[in-house]
Amino acid sequence: MSDAAPRPPGFVSASLAIAQKDLRIEGRTKETTLATVLFALVVLVVFAFAFGGDAVQRAGAGTIVPGVVWVTLAFSGIVGFTRSFRLEREDDALAAVALAPVDRGAVFAGKALANFVLLTALETALFPLTSVLLDVPLLAAAAPLALVVPLHTVGLACLGTLFGAVVSRLQRGEALLATLMLPAATPLFLSAVHCTASAIEGTPLAADRHWLLLIGGLDVLYVLVALLLFDAILED
Amino acid sequence: MPSPPSGASLDAAPLLEARGLTRRFGATIALEGIDLAVRRGEPVALFGENGAGKTTLLRLLAGGLKPTAGGVAVEGTDPRRAGAAARSRIGVVSHQTLLYGDLTAEENLVFFATLHGVPSPAARARALLREVDLAERGDDPVRTFSRGLRQRVALARALVHAPPILLLDEPATGLDARSTAAWRRALAEAAARDTTWILATHDVEEGLALCPRWVAIRHGRVADAGSSRGPEADRARARALAP
Amino acid sequence: MKSYAFLFWGYAAVWAGLTIYLIALGRRLSRVSRRLDALERRGGGRDGSAT
Amino acid sequence: MRRSSDLAMSALTVATAGSMAAALWLIFLVAPEERVMGAVQKIFYVHVPLAAITFLSVFLLLTGAAGYLWTRRAGFDHLSIASAEVGWLFCTLVLVTGPIWAKPAWGVWWTWEAKLTTTLVLWLLLAGILLARAYASTPEQGARIASVLGVIAALDVPIVYKAVDWWRGQHPIVFGPGKTDPLAPGMLAALLVSMGAFLLLFALLVAVRARLAAEEDRLAALLEAAARSR
Numbered sequence: 001m002s003d004a005a006p007r008p009p010g011f012v013s014a015s016l017a018i019a020q021k022d023l024r025i026e027g028r029t030k031e032t033t034l035a036t037v038l039f040a041l042v043v044l045v046v047f048a049f050a051f052g053g054d055a056v057q058r059a060g061a062g063t064i065v066p067g068v069v070w071v072t073l074a075f076s077g078i079v080g081f082t083r084s085f086r087l088e089r090e091d092d093a094l095a096a097v098a099l100a101p102v103d104r105g106a107v108f109a110g111k112a113l114a115n116f117v118l119l120t121a122l123e124t125a126l127f128p129l130t131s132v133l134l135d136v137p138l139l140a141a142a143a144p145l146a147l148v149v150p151l152h153t154v155g156l157a158c159l160g161t162l163f164g165a166v167v168s169r170l171q172r173g174e175a176l177l178a179t180l181m182l183p184a185a186t187p188l189f190l191s192a193v194h195c196t197a198s199a200i201e202g203t204p205l206a207a208d209r210h211w212l213l214l215i216g217g218l219d220v221l222y223v224l225v226a227l228l229l230f231d232a233i234l235e236d
Numbered sequence: 237m238p239s240p241p242s243g244a245s246l247d248a249a250p251l252l253e254a255r256g257l258t259r260r261f262g263a264t265i266a267l268e269g270i271d272l273a274v275r276r277g278e279p280v281a282l283f284g285e286n287g288a289g290k291t292t293l294l295r296l297l298a299g300g301l302k303p304t305a306g307g308v309a310v311e312g313t314d315p316r317r318a319g320a321a322a323r324s325r326i327g328v329v330s331h332q333t334l335l336y337g338d339l340t341a342e343e344n345l346v347f348f349a350t351l352h353g354v355p356s357p358a359a360r361a362r363a364l365l366r367e368v369d370l371a372e373r374g375d376d377p378v379r380t381f382s383r384g385l386r387q388r389v390a391l392a393r394a395l396v397h398a399p400p401i402l403l404l405d406e407p408a409t410g411l412d413a414r415s416t417a418a419w420r421r422a423l424a425e426a427a428a429r430d431t432t433w434i435l436a437t438h439d440v441e442e443g444l445a446l447c448p449r450w451v452a453i454r455h456g457r458v459a460d461a462g463s464s465r466g467p468e469a470d471r472a473r474a475r476a477l478a479p
Numbered sequence: 480m481k482s483y484a485f486l487f488w489g490y491a492a493v494w495a496g497l498t499i500y501l502i503a504l505g506r507r508l509s510r511v512s513r514r515l516d517a518l519e520r521r522g523g524g525r526d527g528s529a530t
Numbered sequence: 531m532r533r534s535s536d537l538a539m540s541a542l543t544v545a546t547a548g549s550m551a552a553a554l555w556l557i558f559l560v561a562p563e564e565r566v567m568g569a570v571q572k573i574f575y576v577h578v579p580l581a582a583i584t585f586l587s588v589f590l591l592l593t594g595a596a597g598y599l600w601t602r603r604a605g606f607d608h609l610s611i612a613s614a615e616v617g618w619l620f621c622t623l624v625l626v627t628g629p630i631w632a633k634p635a636w637g638v639w640w641t642w643e644a645k646l647t648t649t650l651v652l653w654l655l656l657a658g659i660l661l662a663r664a665y666a667s668t669p670e671q672g673a674r675i676a677s678v679l680g681v682i683a684a685l686d687v688p689i690v691y692k693a694v695d696w697w698r699g700q701h702p703i704v705f706g707p708g709k710t711d712p713l714a715p716g717m718l719a720a721l722l723v724s725m726g727a728f729l730l731l732f733a734l735l736v737a738v739r740a741r742l743a744a745e746e747d748r749l750a751a752l753l754e755a756a757a758r759s760r
Binding site for chain 1: 666678679
Binding site: 009018028093096097100 | 302
């Protein structure tokens with residue numbers, strides 16, 4: 001080529017390109033959004049059947065709602081994480097990405113970012129649905145939730161991307177995603193449920209400083225571990 | 237290993253060189269002690285049965301797989317060591333398209349151009365689509381294309397950063413006669429722009445037609461090598477390999 | 480005394496678990512070494528040390 | 531070399547058997563019966579060593595897994611296979627003996643206390659690692675994936691413990707009689723000898739399992755070589 005020689009993109013621009021690519025595919029097919037939102041709705045309904053319609057009134061919103069919300073998010077998220085790597089495997093496009101002069105960590109960061117955006121979209125549907133179906137006034141707790149939920153969503157997106165990549169390498173491995181990921185996500189869930197309950201019950205967040213510190217640390221740890229290990233996961 | 241002389245010049249360092257390249261998968265030895273040198277303007281055909289190690293060799297050459305022993309040099313430097321710089325000298329077309337079916341042809345090319353840091357990805361993508369005769373299909377999702385058309389987009393994708401070396405792994409398998417012809421035309425155009433390739437293929441005639449040199453591997457070792465332009469005996473030896 | 484039943488079952492579980500694992504391990508090991516022996520005898524003259 | 535490792539293995543077997551017999555003798559014939567819990571307290575002498583060694587196996591797993599990812603030497607992967615599998619076995623035994631002891635002693639089979647919960651999560655993580663390896667399409671891929679999961683699991687365990695601890699709040703339940711009553715001399719001796727015996731048993735099992743993995747690798751290589759020369 002006669003014009004300027006190609007210069008490999010930096011970490012950030014590479015991950016942004018990858019995230020943008022994932023979101024563009026999603027914008028075109030809307031498969032993940034439709035599948036996860038519908039699945040979330042189904043899980044909510046099943047919870048309502050299981051607990052009885054007035055469970056929240058009997059047991060209190062802080063006891064029921066955080067568990068319902070995070071279990072629903074985890075399971076619908078898993079539907080999305082599976083899809084996130086299926087589109088890479090279909091025609092092995094990820095192999096071409098890996099051949100580009102781009103850090104594998106940037107591939108992780110890009111896909112995790114896209115998964116974070118998709119999870120956030122799911123949450124904006126899930127919280128109003130929960131509020132209506134379980135009859136809890138979540139709008140009143142919107143401010144603390146707006147801090148607590150994204151903080152935990154980062155961790156969930158990272159773990160989902162990491163484990164999604166792992167199972168995408170295994171034959172028929174997609175069935176393993178929940179089995180492998182959920183135990184590893186134990187601290188994330190305990191923190192998510194606790195902080196969400198505090199937010200709904202109106203406890204000042206300052207009382208949960210140690211939890212917020214834990215989840216902040218977890219988010220950082222998950223990102224670091226994933227950046228370190230992603231190369232080994234995508235090797236073949 | 238025998239590396240028969242050919243008509244081409246023997247000057248500078250080879251474009252791509254493998255020295256003692258060995259790869260084991262656990263206990264399984266996929267490749268052992270492969271020596272191979274590819275010089276500019278002298279494409280090489282790679283023959284061998286399924287499982288002989290053709291794909292593994294191409295992946296090692298592309299830097300997508302770490303060798304257990306030995307090394308690869310791209311224009312004199314190791315792609316694993318030199319990383320990004322050497323990796324951007326290679327383009328890969330495989331049996332699979334390595335494309336996103338839900339993106340349009342142009343979006344695929346723009347995406348990969350961006351990842352390779354090509355200065356103006358959109359312009360580059362359009363130019364490549366014209367080159368592979370797909371200018372008017374650029375806005376259609378790749379999923380809607382026939383296999384022949386997809387492989388042409390795949391070739392454009394491999395050429396997106398104008399690499400001097402193409403690694404082709406059974407690219408024309410499963411194409412009908414017309415698509416194969418179109419695909420070869422596109423490859424010939426790339427050759428005109430000083431691109432050299434290694435073509436792994438089952439089809440000995442195709443390999444002999446597209447590459448002046450050939451190498452056969454069996455059980456992970458170089459079994460034979462020859463010229464496709466030289467004495468007839470060389471070509472006959474290649475044909476004798478055909479299963 | 481009921482407590483002794485718990486004690487018995489506790490130890491029984493531990494020893495049963497360990498024994499089953501040991502037996503399984505021993506069987507796998509002997510099967511592998513049987514196959515190895517057979518292979519090495521057959522290919523005795525040839526290069527038998529690939530790794 | 532194989533002969534010397536055989537010798538070491540035999541010595542280890544003898545030492546394990548001897549110390550195990552000594553431990554059982556101390557546990558049942560020397561150590562006094564605990565006054566509050568009675569005879570069932572004797573489960574303590576196997577439960578505690580098993581639990582301690584389970585967490586030791588996590589360190590070994592981390593060493594093997596990280597070592598394999600770093601160096602790609604098969605030996606590290608054999609260590610990782612062995613520590614995951616034997617660790618999982620010990621973890622299972624901890625989870626079985628725990629409730630059998632807790633039921634007569636405290637009246638409940640299970641409580642979501644930090645140590646119990648962490649052990650359960652660890653069991654799930656180890657089971658996942660073993661399962662994932664079985665799903666891999668090549669042994670090399672299995673080694674890589676299991677190593678990745680092993681590193682994640684090992685790093686996760688302390689965090690799980692801390693999180694569960696906060697989740698449950700400080701609970702007054704005391705596990706292990708050591709805190710209510712100083713251990714009688716006979717009890718301490720029995721515990722220490724039992725700990726030693728189970729450590730030897732663990733070492734033996736890990737060594738045998740790692741050797742099995744090495745032999746399986748060698749078999750695969752020979753089969754490969756045989757297929758090649760044909």
